[in-house]
Amino acid sequence: MASRSPQDTAKHAVAEKAAAMVEDKMVLGLGSGSTMRLTLLSIGRRIQAEGLSLKGVPTSEATAVLAREQGIELVELDARPELDLAFDGADEVVPGSFALTKGLGGALLREKLVAIAASWLVILVDDGKLVDQLGSRSPIPVEVVPFAHKTTARRLAKLGGEPVLRLASDGTPFRSDGGNLIYDLKMPPIGAPEGLAAAIKGITGVVEHGIFLGMAKDVIVGNADGTTRRLPAVLSRVDNGT
């Protein structure tokens, strides 16, 4: 077996830790991305070994396929508006406030809908995702409707960043599962994410953005040596975007 990179080791560790939190008959929110992929595989192993009966709301088509393969029954969020537990990855996490950037995989809209519906949202990251301020290592993904998207991008630019239209691997504009476009808004490190989040949301043509505030209840960090640690719990909450 090929040896794992330190980042892969961290992701596997955090995936195992997350899977251990699952209890029989739970209804889960199922996030997207590579860390979630490993988490779904770990949950699948528990289903095989222990016969757990689980339901889940997937946040992307890719997650839906994998979750079904693992034996998780898919349900509509409208049918189960309250989720027992949700897991997701993130692109940036600020320890203390648990402010997050998400959406580099393009699933931010469904991820936010599921995050808001979850009684307990657990964010799973490797050590490299921890930042002092959002925008330090990742742009802010912004999902916009295709109609007049360049006009929407010009308005985004007025917020002080550089919006870059995301392209797929074939060079055509990337489309989200909802058929929308994504601009990656490159910003200097963001001191006050609440204000920026509200300003982005206030632009007509914007569907949603990847700043998640006041949603994560728990952050589990995977370390390169295969251990994990929980960040201290959030003490205060800000706007959760509902």
Ligand SMILES: O=C[C@H](O)[C@H](O)[C@H](O)COP(=O)(O)O
């Ligand atoms: O749209 C994608 C999601 O927000 C992912 O959860 C995020 O990009 C983290 O993905 P990964 O675990 O692959 O780093």
